[in-house]
Amino acid sequence: xxxxxxxxxxxxxxxxxxxxxxxxxxxxxxxxxxxxxxxxxxxxxxxxxxxxxxxxxxxxxxxxxxxxxxxxxxxxxxxxxxxxxxxxxxxxxxxxxxxxxxxxxxxxxxxxxxxxxxxxxxxxxxxxxxxxxxxxxxxxxxxxxxxxxxxxxxxxxxxxxxxxxxxxxxxxxxxxxxxxxxxxxxxxxxxxxxxxxxxxxxxxxxxxxxxxxxxxxxxxxxxxxxxxxxxxxxxxxxxxxxxxxxxxxxxxxxxxxxxxxxxxxxxxxxxxxxx
Amino acid sequence: xxxxxxxxxxxxxxxxxxxxxxxxxxxxxxxxxxxxxxxxxxxxxxxxxxxxxxxxxxxxxxxxxxxxxxxxxxxxxxxxxxxxxxxxxxxxxxxxxxxxxxxxxxxxxxxxxxxxxxxxxxxxxxxxxxxxxxxxxxxxxxxxxxxxxxxxxxxxxxxxxxxxxxxxxxxxxxxxxxxxxxxxxxxxxxxxxxxxxxxxxxxxxxxxxxxxxxxxxxxxxxxxxxxxxxxxxxxxxxxxxxxxxxxxxxxxxxxxxxxxxxxxxxxxxxxxxxxxxxxxxxxxxxxxxxxxxxxxxxxxxxxxxxxxxxxxxxxxxxxxxxxx
Numbered sequence: 001x002x003x004x005x006x007x008x009x010x011x012x013x014x015x016x017x018x019x020x021x022x023x024x025x026x027x028x029x030x031x032x033x034x035x036x037x038x039x040x041x042x043x044x045x046x047x048x049x050x051x052x053x054x055x056x057x058x059x060x061x062x063x064x065x066x067x068x069x070x071x072x073x074x075x076x077x078x079x080x081x082x083x084x085x086x087x088x089x090x091x092x093x094x095x096x097x098x099x100x101x102x103x104x105x106x107x108x109x110x111x112x113x114x115x116x117x118x119x120x121x122x123x124x125x126x127x128x129x130x131x132x133x134x135x136x137x138x139x140x141x142x143x144x145x146x147x148x149x150x151x152x153x154x155x156x157x158x159x160x161x162x163x164x165x166x167x168x169x170x171x172x173x174x175x176x177x178x179x180x181x182x183x184x185x186x187x188x189x190x191x192x193x194x195x196x197x198x199x200x201x202x203x204x205x206x207x208x209x210x211x212x213x214x215x216x217x218x219x220x221x222x223x224x225x226x227x228x229x230x231x232x233x234x235x236x237x238x239x240x241x242x243x244x245x246x247x248x249x250x251x252x253x254x255x256x257x258x259x260x261x262x263x264x265x266x267x268x269x270x271x272x273x274x275x
Numbered sequence: 276x277x278x279x280x281x282x283x284x285x286x287x288x289x290x291x292x293x294x295x296x297x298x299x300x301x302x303x304x305x306x307x308x309x310x311x312x313x314x315x316x317x318x319x320x321x322x323x324x325x326x327x328x329x330x331x332x333x334x335x336x337x338x339x340x341x342x343x344x345x346x347x348x349x350x351x352x353x354x355x356x357x358x359x360x361x362x363x364x365x366x367x368x369x370x371x372x373x374x375x376x377x378x379x380x381x382x383x384x385x386x387x388x389x390x391x392x393x394x395x396x397x398x399x400x401x402x403x404x405x406x407x408x409x410x411x412x413x414x415x416x417x418x419x420x421x422x423x424x425x426x427x428x429x430x431x432x433x434x435x436x437x438x439x440x441x442x443x444x445x446x447x448x449x450x451x452x453x454x455x456x457x458x459x460x461x462x463x464x465x466x467x468x469x470x471x472x473x474x475x476x477x478x479x480x481x482x483x484x485x486x487x488x489x490x491x492x493x494x495x496x497x498x499x500x501x502x503x504x505x506x507x508x509x510x511x512x513x514x515x516x517x518x519x520x521x522x523x524x525x526x527x528x529x530x531x532x533x534x535x536x537x538x539x540x541x542x543x544x545x546x547x548x549x550x551x552x553x554x555x556x557x558x559x560x561x562x563x564x565x566x567x568x569x570x571x572x573x574x575x576x577x578x579x580x581x582x583x584x585x586x587x588x589x590x591x592x593x594x595x596x597x598x599x
Contacts, residue, residue: 111289111290111293112293114290115290115293115294115297116297117530117533118290118294118533118575118578118579118582119294119297119298119533119571119574119575119578120533120534120536120537120571120574120575120578121533121534121537122534122537122538122540122541123536123537123540123555123570123571123574124298124301124571126540126555126556126559127298127301127302127305127559127567127571128301128305130559130560131302131305131559131562132305203419207419207421210421210423210424211421211423211541214421214423214541215540215541215544215556230423230424230427233427234427234545237427237430237431237435238435241431244424244427244428244431245428247424248420248421248424248427248428251419251421251424252416252419252420252421252424253419255418255419255421256415256416256418256419259415259418259419260415
């Protein structure tokens with residue numbers, strides 16, 4: 001059976017994929033589909049509950065929550081993809097080096113991985129981000145720089161097993177150099193688990209970004225992100241439930257969709273893959 | 276056994292040095308200095324006064340020298356003094372906040388084990404049943420819910436609409452006037468939501484992990500053998516299968532420690548709990564270098580202890596390792 005046929009049979013994964021496409025569409029066409037300017041302050045409509053004019057209500061400055069959530073999806077998607085791009089790049093390079101060369105290279109890099117894994121990640125994130133100017137590009141970079149360890153381990157394990165296979169040895173026998181063997185022969189054979197963990201990683205990065213923005217050290221207002229709408233929700237928790245409910249649902253649905261999609265891809269490639 | 280653990284303890288030392296070295300460099304090389312904040316508060320501060328201030332804190336020396344001084348004091352378990360106006364020793368500040376964070380995390384971990392393992396086992400033994408499907412969906416949603424959002428929802432529901440539980444701090448204002456029983460009740464009512472939320476993060480992952488382990492073990496030959504010799508299903512599942520499926524779970528629990536400690540920043544800030552997470556948040560905001568380094572080091576040590584305990588648990592549970 002082909003990959004697509006197996007993937008199609010998994011209804012939940014398909015649903016995840018559709019939601020991901022839907023979210024992309026929303027993010028791309030945000031300016032056209034939002035009913036209001038997400039940053040338009042309206043003092044006459046402060047903390048208005050959900051209704052006909054404002055389906056998700058308004059915040060403490062009278063801004064329309066639906067519009068802010070739609071614009072927030074741009075932030076989430078870009079943070080998710082850039083952060084995962086960075087962590088995957090680092091992970092693939094380091095993993096390939098350790099898995100292929102072994103020896104002291106392996107020893108040094110894996111020790112470094114162990115050290116990074118022993119520092120509570122959220123502490124490290126907080127320390128670095130609070131020192132830099134908080135803002136979307138720094139968030140992306142820092143999340144990427146603190147989440148490459150899993151992919152490194154994964155790629156290393158793949159390399160260790162693929163390295164010994166016959167096609168790698170025959171490539172070496174006909175005189176291919178290290179770089180050629182790594183990039184042309186081993187890496188393409190290890191890409192499936194990397195893809196799966198990257199899709200799952202997008203979900204993780206989106207969660208991290210929202211938590212940081214919620215704590216006030218992520219995306220800064222007036223730029224709207226799902227996390228910083230929730231901060232306003234917390235400040236008005238006793239009077240405006242809608243500020244706390246809708247952005248959270250958006251995060252939940254997005255993260256769930258990426259997880260379902262990732263697991264679906266994994267099951268369709270190889271159900272026994274351990275991730 | 277003893278030699279094995281002695282070796283593991285010795286191995287922790289280079290790791291701790293590595294962790295502190297990396298953290299120290301990241302923190303000190305990041306733009307902005309603690310003196311910036313002090314001078315922002317006082318615009319009249321002269322460049323000379325600033326230099327004096329930097330000298331006072333030892334920030335004028337090369338970074339590697341600063342690290343040398345820091346690590347030399349650490350050997351004597353001296354984390355230095357906080358940069359904040361009270362200038363108290365860092366260790367004193369951490370000491371008064373450590374117990375509450377450890378208490379919440381240990382309770383959460385116990386809760387995770389008590390709930391996740393039975394769920395994992397039963398959904399594996401009833402694979403593809405309605406129960407299994409429901410737990411799978413719940414687990415997926417659990418993976419995707421941001422804990423800080425769940426915290427807000429629980430605060431709205433139990434703290435505001437139902438008014439059953441307090442939503443901030445660890446004790447009420449009248450705590451000191453309560454009887455011993457009253458004190459325990461008061462504190463537990465404050466801790467219920469933080470502990471539940473702490474557990475929630477690990478619940479989904481662990482039950483899923485337990486399920487897949489059980490599914491693998493159930494198909495092993497020795498389970499068929501156990502059934503063939505006529506053991507009851509109960510004995511097969513709980514004595515033969517579950518014990519073997521539990522082994523890798525112990526490692527996972529050890530690995531979950533940094534996540535738990537990191538997560539404490541989030542709900543300690545939300546629920547205003549005076550623990551390590553909140554301390555760290557405040558120290559980062561004020562660029563209190565010694566305090567940041569102190570909390571990071573303690574966090575890393577706790578993580579390493581967690582891993583060591585997990586290995587010890589593994590060795591106790593698995594005779595193949597114990598007798599090595």
